[in-house]
Amino acid sequence: MKILIINTLYSPHKFGGAEVSVQLLAESLVSQGHTVKVLSLSENKEESLSSINGVDVCYLPLKNIYWPYSATYQSTWKRLLWHLIDQYNPLMSRAVAKHLDEFQPDVVHTNNLAGFTVSVWNEVKKRGIRLVHTGRDYYLFHPNCTLFKGDHNMEVSSFSVKGWSFFKKRLSRKIDAFVGISKFIADLHQKNGYAPTATFHTIYNPVKPVHIEKNIHIKKEKVIGFIGRLSVEKGFDVFCDIAEKYKERTDVRFVAAGEFSGSDTGSKLKNRAEKVGVNLLGFTPLETFLSQVDAVLLPTKWREPFGRVVVECSSYVPVFVQPVGGISELLELIDTVYDTALLEKFIVGELKASSYCPDPVFSTRSNCHLYERVYDENSSK
Template sequence: MRVLLLNTLYAPHIGGGAEVMLQLMAEGLRGRGHDVQVLCTGPDAGLQRETFNGVAVLRAGLRNLYWPFDEKRHGPLQRLAWHGLDRYNRSMRSVLAKVLEEVEPDVVVCHNLSGWSISAWDAIRDAGLPLVQILHDQYLTCPRGVRFHKGRHCEQQCASCALLRRSHASASSEIDAVVGVSRYQLNALLDAGYFAGSQTHVVYNGSPMAEVPVAPPASGRRPLRFGFIGALTPNKGVEWLIEQFQARGDDASLLIAGRGDSTYVNQLKSLADPQRVHFVGYRKAAEFFGEIDVAVVPSLSPESFGLVALEACAHHLPVIASRMGGLTEIVLDEINGLLCSPERSDSLGDAIERLVREPALRQRLAARAREVVAPMLSVERMLDEYEAILRHTLLTRGVQHGTAIPVSTL
């Protein structure tokens, strides 16, 4: 198949788990003999062509008020105007239309649409091409991609988000197939009225985590180490973690790895006891997991998937996680970790205290951690499932439109 993968960013620019999964998908499909190209946005005008790890990459200059991934801070009115243009960006639609004419793919797979907007769907539809949409976040219901405001998860769509997403649900009904990276992620959009006419699928992100030996129990070696790794942003629950750890995590330490806005990071540091809570900056996940005994994922808003939790389990670590979103499909309470709830603030402290006081429980959870998530780890499994979806989408589209599908693509 000739496959075009569309996303906001592509390696080496990594915004989160979506870019990690996208790179695995692009390189994996190419390794299986498919003609794969990636189209993403970039800060420079025009269309830049390059090859990254053998994959052809096109970087289209973003036609909006500013490039949102630089270090510059933008005011609320400017951000609102940016999102207003991103509701339906006709300029980016014309860029995509020209690329489709040049590349002539058999199928287009859309990932994150920020920067492209849903105008991408119309460009693909006008080209007569089958389209698969993969859902990594809440962009289609919230311009920021995460329904989180004033320290809380947004149970209902706010007025500004509803206005900026007024026609998105109806537009989504013409998508051929939609894939959620978790059952939660798919259902969140279906329940909101999206993708009424689409074939629906769930494909868990693969993660090529090599087998690692089970670490010996921490008891007798050093105090227990809890660890958080990820973006240091308010919705990740780091403030909640620091507060609960310092109240309940006696005779233990907390390592916090990641980067974020300097003002917010300094605010977090002001809450922390430097004797017990250590900010270690950016760290590679595999190295970080080798230094801790328990991973904590205290998200205050639902995670679409929860790649950090998956990778921690792959390293035989018990995980304390919020009972929200895709995390509950990775962390099974009392089996490979403990679940807590932001609505019950002390539930996080209770979980921390249990794993400090009950080494037998900690060891039992660690012993099952990788076993529970093993089926999710396989990148080959993920590629098999996506290949099947792409072939089925091509075949279905061909039958519906009475067109012949080349045998080579099936």
């Protein structure tokens, strides 16, 4: 089968977990004998080609007013204009159309579409090609992709969300099969009228277990860690609140790996963390971080669609989470993931963490097989 995968970014460019999941899927499909081509974006002026682990990748220049994946500050009006263009960008759909005609895929699989825009769906269906879309964030609802603003989750019924989503929702009728990376995100799209003629599926992201040599020496204290963006939506302010409660205790210590934003909020969070005694590690590889902690605390506020870092960390240490979004499903699927309400019991030794048993639902083989079935299921559409 010839499969064209479209995602905003692809290796070596990485912004979040979507790029990891898409790459694992593409390479698994190649290993199963499929011909796979990936279209992604770059800030370069010209197209460039690469071959990564058997996957042909084409990096298209973004045809918008600036490259959004840099630290360069953009004014409010420029950001607004960027998002207005990103509602439907015919320049990007034309660029994709050329590759549709050259590659002639049996199926097109779109993922994160920021930059490409939903305009590419029209080009796919003009040619009668099967269209599968995976919802990996909330881009179809709102341009911030998180449905989180300030310090709270946005209501999908709000005027802002309805206004930004109107056109994308109408074009989602082109989709033949909609895949959610959790049941939560699949249901949220389906209940709100997206892809009304599509079949809906849940396929969890593939996650490779983290293998670390356990440190067997007896420690006098438990180390509770946080890893990821040190931000409000990730719940780092809640992590600091919990750390403050244990500030005078000698049997527990709190550490955090990750970076703050350059905003005033980021500065305030950093000051707060230092004040309550959180040891800030800065950017730290996951393996190094996990070798230093006894448990991970991730009191996420935004409705995270999946929670890759939860699955990764749970293969080595117990993880304590807030049951929001797709993370609530991980509580049911993984024995070493717990509600944050149980953290105190863990610290005082009343909760003995379960042994990790990898769930095949997160394997690359399972992920690939399930997508093959979705691709085939739509062969008549």
